[in-house]
Amino acid sequence: MKIDFEKYTDGLVPAIIQDDTTGKVLMLGFMNEAAVAKTQESQKVTFFSRSKNRLWTKGEESGNFLLLKDIRVDCDNDTLLIKATPQGPTCHTGADTCWNEKNDSDNFLLQLEQIIADRKNNPSDKSYTSSLFAKGINKIAQKVGEEAVEIVIEAKDDNKDLFLGEAADLLFHYLILLQAKDFSLQDVIEVLKQRHSAAVK
Structure with missing residues (x-):
């Protein structure tokens, strides 16, 4: 450089x-x-x-x-x-950016990850997500397994709404599991990119 x-x-x-x-x-x-x-x-x-x-x-x-x-x-x-x-607001005024913009991604999955991380780091008694973190990794992993089974069952039928609902449940709990292991969706994406690069060489 x-x-x-x-x-x-x-x-x-x-x-x-x-x-x-x-x-x-x-x-x-x-x-x-x-x-x-x-x-x-x-x-x-x-x-x-x-x-x-x-x-x-x-x-x-x-x-x-x-x-x-x-x-x-x-x-x-x-x-x-x-x-x-x-690590917190960037602007001296306390705003996220020096242009007074919220530092939010247009990608909803990234926003959802940030919400899940907040529920982990700032637990609330009223939050289902916080309650899962409080129960520990075994309970979180169990929920991912349960949701995986349920989407497989719905995949065998033709009910679009039920299938998409189970897909959303699985993805949501998978994101919680990643946070519990101190990883992000981007970490998984990087693995997929590496595999893709290796496959096309």
């Missing part, structure tokens, strides 16, 4: 920060060579603050770090695209 820090007189290049999961643009900052190096070393996005006149790691005061996932440079080698996982 060759970054042209000399293109601008202050040695800073723009860095666009994008949520690695949702694809939302979170903020814009500036980096010099030292900021890029520290970002790569610490795995936390670090800028050069023009107001503070020093390196500044996002979240160093608030705890809302941006955990590095990927750094890319554009075709002119003078602008960075940084994909990261935010």
Whole structure:
């Protein structure tokens, strides 16, 4: 990766920060060579603050770090695209993004995963999902098995609504199981991508 820090007189290049999961643009900052190096070393996005006149790691005061996932440079080698996982709101105002947007994905499955993760991390007595997490991995795995059997049974009939209902139940409980094991649907997708790449070689 060759970054042209000399293109601008202050040695800073723009860095666009994008949520690695949702694809939302979170903020814009500036980096010099030292900021890029520290970002790569610490795995936390670090800028050069023009107001503070020093390196500044996002979240160093608030705890809302941006955990590095990927750094890319554009075709002119003078602008960075940084994909990261935010640990809380990105904007100093408390908003998810510096454009006051909700950091939600247009992909409903990703939204559902976030809801399930919240039920795991912030349990509620009124939540069915929280109650499953409280009962432990064996109960969650059992529910996935039960739903798998039920969809097989419905697959043998021609009732569209019942079949789709069981398909939704299976997918929902499967997402809970992934969260219980500290994995995400994206982890499974990566495995499928690797298998596909190996198959087409």
